[in-house]
Amino acid sequence: MKTYRYSTLLFDADDTLLDFKASERDALAYLFEQLNIPLTNEIRSYYLDINHNLWKAFERGEISRTDVLHTRFVTVLDTLQKQEIAPLELTFGGKPIHSSELEPLYQAKLAMGHNLIPGAKELIETLRKTHRVYIVSNGVATTQQNRLNASGLYPLFEDIFISEITGYQKPQVEFFHYCIDRIPDFSPETTLIIGDSLTSDIKGGNNIGIDTCWYNPRQEEKNVEVTVTYEIHTLEDLYTIV
Numbered sequence: 001m002k003t004y005r006y007s008t009l010l011f012d013a014d015d016t017l018l019d020f021k022a023s024e025r026d027a028l029a030y031l032f033e034q035l036n037i038p039l040t041n042e043i044r045s046y047y048l049d050i051n052h053n054l055w056k057a058f059e060r061g062e063i064s065r066t067d068v069l070h071t072r073f074v075t076v077l078d079t080l081q082k083q084e085i086a087p088l089e090l091t092f093g094g095k096p097i098h099s100s101e102l103e104p105l106y107q108a109k110l111a112m113g114h115n116l117i118p119g120a121k122e123l124i125e126t127l128r129k130t131h132r133v134y135i136v137s138n139g140v141a142t143t144q145q146n147r148l149n150a151s152g153l154y155p156l157f158e159d160i161f162i163s164e165i166t167g168y169q170k171p172q173v174e175f176f177h178y179c180i181d182r183i184p185d186f187s188p189e190t191t192l193i194i195g196d197s198l199t200s201d202i203k204g205g206n207n208i209g210i211d212t213c214w215y216n217p218r219q220e221e222k223n224v225e226v227t228v229t230y231e232i233h234t235l236e237d238l239y240t241i242v
């Protein structure tokens with residue numbers, strides 16, 4: 001019988017199994033189309049910068065998830081209004097709207113986005129036959145559940161841990177303790193975390209003393225002080241490790 005190095009695999013969802021960037025792109029395009037404001041590359045980059053910085057502050061524990069969600073579109077639209085790119089009286093699909101009301105509309109659209117990373121579903125379908133597979137994800141619970149459902153991934157996992165429900169987020173130790181308490185016979189020696197983020201997935205793995213696998217499809221530089229046990233550039237590379 002074939003033996004395996006690991007028994008338990010903790011998978012990040014966004015940009016590891018689900019192509020979150022593609023879903024975000026679609027949802028942002030929809031939002032600006034409804035606002036009747038041309039979404040230029042400049043506006044897109046500006047939004048992405050603001051969003052990225054807010055989530056980084058969240059990962060550092062400086063602001064809450066609610067702060068992120070209540071701030072991002074309000075800040076962007078404020079700036080666009082000051083620059084007279086957006087009208088002072090915003091409309092959405094022709095009806096008057098305030099920038100603070102955009103977040104739920106964006107979320108609703110994003111919640112429908114379930115573009116898969118190539119090979120993701122086949123990978124989990126194969127590995128679940130020989131390993132216990134779990135999701136460990138930072139994000140909004142209903143959004144993540146809907147997207148995992150729509151992608152067909154949801155029923156393939158033993159359990160799904162989402163930061164909003166746990167009350168903590170990766171890389172916090174408390175997040176992982178919540179998961180470990182719900183994983184039967186958890187053993188750190190035979191558990192591997194797989195994810196694209198050095199600051200949340202890999203650092204999280206380091207924090208609880210398990211091996212880490214950095215999914216790095218764009219072959220970016222490792223610019224964070226963390227210990228990467230394995231680095232892979234395609235999801236298929238994982239088969240030879242686990």
Ligand SMILES: [Mg+2]
Nearest residue numbers: 012014015196
């Ligand atoms: Mg990710």
